[in-house]
Amino acid sequence: MTYDADQLGWFGHEGAFGGRFMPEALIAALDELDTEWRKALADETFTHEFDRMLREYAGVPSMLYDATRLSERVGARILLKREDLNHTGAHKIRNVLGQALLTRRMGKRRVIAETGAGQHGVATATAAAYLGLDCTVYMGKVDTERQALNVARMQLLGAEVIAVDTGSATLKDAINEAFRDWVANVDHTAYLFGTAAGPHPFPSLVLSFVRGIGDESRRQCLDLTGRLPDAVAACVGGGSNAIGMFAGFLDDRDVALYGFEAGGDGVDTGRHAATIFAGSVGVLHGSRTYVLQDDDGQTVESHSISAGLDYPGVGPQHSHLSASGRASYLPVTDAEAMAAMRVLAETEGIIPAIESAHAVAGAMRLAEERQGQTILVSLSGRGDKDMGTALDWFHLGTADDGTAGDDQ
Amino acid sequence: MSTSTAFDRARAEDRAALVGYLPAGFPTVEGSIEALRAMVDAGCDVIEIGLPYSDPVMDGPTIQAAAQQALEGGVRTGDVLRVVEAVAATGTPTLVMTYWNPVERYGVEAFARDLSAAGGAGLITPDITPDYGQQWIAAADEHDLDKVFLIAPSSTDERIAMTTAACRGFVYATAVMGVTGARTTTSELAGPLVARAKAATSLPIGVGLGVSNGAQAAELASYADGVIVGSAFVRAVQEHAGDLAAGTRALSALTEDLAHGVRAGRGAVRA
Numbered sequence: 001m002t003y004d005a006d007q008l009g010w011f012g013h014e015g016a017f018g019g020r021f022m023p024e025a026l027i028a029a030l031d032e033l034d035t036e037w038r039k040a041l042a043d044e045t046f047t048h049e050f051d052r053m054l055r056e057y058a059g060v061p062s063m064l065y066d067a068t069r070l071s072e073r074v075g076a077r078i079l080l081k082r083e084d085l086n087h088t089g090a091h092k093i094r095n096v097l098g099q100a101l102l103t104r105r106m107g108k109r110r111v112i113a114e115t116g117a118g119q120h121g122v123a124t125a126t127a128a129a130y131l132g133l134d135c136t137v138y139m140g141k142v143d144t145e146r147q148a149l150n151v152a153r154m155q156l157l158g159a160e161v162i163a164v165d166t167g168s169a170t171l172k173d174a175i176n177e178a179f180r181d182w183v184a185n186v187d188h189t190a191y192l193f194g195t196a197a198g199p200h201p202f203p204s205l206v207l208s209f210v211r212g213i214g215d216e217s218r219r220q221c222l223d224l225t226g227r228l229p230d231a232v233a234a235c236v237g238g239g240s241n242a243i244g245m246f247a248g249f250l251d252d253r254d255v256a257l258y259g260f261e262a263g264g265d266g267v268d269t270g271r272h273a274a275t276i277f278a279g280s281v282g283v284l285h286g287s288r289t290y291v292l293q294d295d296d297g298q299t300v301e302s303h304s305i306s307a308g309l310d311y312p313g314v315g316p317q318h319s320h321l322s323a324s325g326r327a328s329y330l331p332v333t334d335a336e337a338m339a340a341m342r343v344l345a346e347t348e349g350i351i352p353a354i355e356s357a358h359a360v361a362g363a364m365r366l367a368e369e370r371q372g373q374t375i376l377v378s379l380s381g382r383g384d385k386d387m388g389t390a391l392d393w394f395h396l397g398t399a400d401d402g403t404a405g406d407d408q
Numbered sequence: 409m410s411t412s413t414a415f416d417r418a419r420a421e422d423r424a425a426l427v428g429y430l431p432a433g434f435p436t437v438e439g440s441i442e443a444l445r446a447m448v449d450a451g452c453d454v455i456e457i458g459l460p461y462s463d464p465v466m467d468g469p470t471i472q473a474a475a476q477q478a479l480e481g482g483v484r485t486g487d488v489l490r491v492v493e494a495v496a497a498t499g500t501p502t503l504v505m506t507y508w509n510p511v512e513r514y515g516v517e518a519f520a521r522d523l524s525a526a527g528g529a530g531l532i533t534p535d536i537t538p539d540y541g542q543q544w545i546a547a548a549d550e551h552d553l554d555k556v557f558l559i560a561p562s563s564t565d566e567r568i569a570m571t572t573a574a575c576r577g578f579v580y581a582t583a584v585m586g587v588t589g590a591r592t593t594t595s596e597l598a599g600p601l602v603a604r605a606k607a608a609t610s611l612p613i614g615v616g617l618g619v620s621n622g623a624q625a626a627e628l629a630s631y632a633d634g635v636i637v638g639s640a641f642v643r644a645v646q647e648h649a650g651d652l653a654a655g656t657r658a659l660s661a662l663t664e665d666l667a668h669g670v671r672a673g674r675g676a677v678r679a
Contacts, residue, residue, distance in 0.1 A: 024559055024560045025582055027560075027562075028562040167476070180465060282512060284463065284509065285463070285465075293513065299462040299509075
């Protein structure tokens with residue numbers, strides 16, 4: 001069984017998941033991208049340059065870390081794939097370096113991107129600066145407010161950041177706006193899509209650039225433990241870090257794959273972003289996939305404490321992996337994720353991105369049923385950008401006045 | 409009733425057809441019926457009714473704001489079909505322009521059936537192309553509905569041939585490489601695109617995206633079979649927010665100007 005897309009971008013079977021539901025005005029650009037990307041992957045000049053950039057600039061391969069104190073606490077061996085240590089602080093640098101290099105190869109001079117938490121925007125602005133490309137980033141107005149530091153980072157990197165205040169003013173609206181820009185400027189502009197979703201070939205193209213997460217992890221796990229992990233856990237918003245991680249293990253039938261979606265306030269409250277767990281099949285942003293939608297097919301606003309998971313769609317390959325039973329997708333609430341963030345900080349001295357904390361929380365839950373087993377976790381990003389949220393959530397930031405020790 | 413009847417009549421009068429667009433439920437469901445009927449009375453040959461959608465990637469700010477207003481007003485897919493029925497009852501061919509997900513959610517076959525029952529002529533589908541639209545093509549053929557797909561300046565000749573072969577009613581040419589919204593001049597990309605389309609099909613070619621007055625309509629009408637106007641109509645209503653009577657008068661005046669334009673373009677009347 002293959003888990004890859006066919007030539008038209010369908011996962012599963014024709015019409016099942018994926019495809020290309022896009023305006024004709026963009027089809028030529030998508031076809032060009034598809035052709036050039038396939039050529040690039042077959043060209044050692046391109047792949048060697050991509051590998052060199054990852055190694056010398058991004059700090060990849062990221063290490064696999066044996067989290068012994070956390071493992072002791074939860075009763076299972078937890079291995080963390082340290083994508084948080086990559087340049088710009090998340091797995092997303094892999095994707096943007098690949099797409100920006102492809103842009104340059106295609107002779108285009110400008111990149112645009114959408115961003116939720118700001119991670120993809122920062123990564124795109126970084127890659128654009130590194131490769132000398134003009135850069136415009138679309139970001140929901142709500143997100144620019146909750147991630148102001150990332151806006152500043154992008155601006156410092158020379159990118160133009162446009163706050164989108166249509167619709168729910170979050171990631172999905174930023175994607176709409178970026179598509180509009182692309183339609184108007186497609187002759188000289190490439191759209192650096194931030195996740196393994198969207199119209200064909202983006203889900204497969206993004207996967208090809210992020211699959212190092214899983215391929216490296218598989219090798220590193222074998223080196224470290226002598227065997228494959230029993231389970232793999234990753235957070236899923238659009239799903240790029242998860243698909244990159246899963247890609248290394250799809251053919252290892254004994255390795256259980258778990259995607260943890262944002263459960264927000266709890267799936268039963270309706271305020272969540274658990275697209276696969278609680279959504280239904282529809283078409284959003286160019287592909288058929290699970291979508292949070294109402295009875296009329298209008299997209300429903302998603303909710304998550306984590307801007308990077310706050311998306312009402314999901315990459316179509318995840319929909320296929322769920323429907324085919326190869327991977328399981330479960331929700332993790334805001335509260336569980338924040339608790340896991342604190343546990344990881346206190347046991348290992350690692351502050352994860354809140355997105356990645358969903359994967360940690362999921363792994364801690366898996367550990368209850370998998371005592372003594374090995375669980376590989378994609379630690380997709382670091383938490384520096386989330387300290388404002390953590391400060392509010394845990395009521396931090398007020399130092400003791402120096403008399404606390406005298407209370408007894 | 410297929411839109412081809414309206415194009416045939418315009419062709420017999422040696423002029424282009426005027427295709428007018430408004431979203432259903434804008435400013436309200438009843439208001440949109442009244443507005444669209446005013447556009448019919450003032451000279452629109454074909455009506456396009458927009459089905460408001462939460463994620464309209466092809467629409468510019470003007471139409472997006474109108475669709476959002478309609479959604480916030482609570483418009484449902486069933487309301488859209490009700491607007492179709494009321495407008496189609498005038499005898500003017502009435503299409504629905506819709507993003508794909510609401511149709512899929514309603515059920516493709518059920519939507520085709522109910523659209524046909526409401527007297528609708530068919531669908532304009534901006535975010536599906538024939539190579540990914542087999543389900544719609546089958547349902548449209550089953551229910552004798554028009555299938556209007558889009559072509560763009562970036563379309564290859566091969567794709568123009570494939571797309572026009574799948575169309576019924578007319579072919580929708582998007583004349584600027586951008587989103588919908590008023591422009592000060594019509595695009596220089598439109599002429600060559602229409603010529604390429606005409607080399608591939610005998611279907612009428614409607615040109616959309618950009619026209620906002622009679623002079624621009626006349627320029628387009630000199631080589632296109634249909635002049636499609638959307639944002640300018642939406643703006644006419646928006647500029648009289650809260651006063652539907654004034655908005656309707658503005659729509660009528662704009663329609664008359666444009667209707668004059670589609671005739672002037674071929675010299676059917678003096679410009």
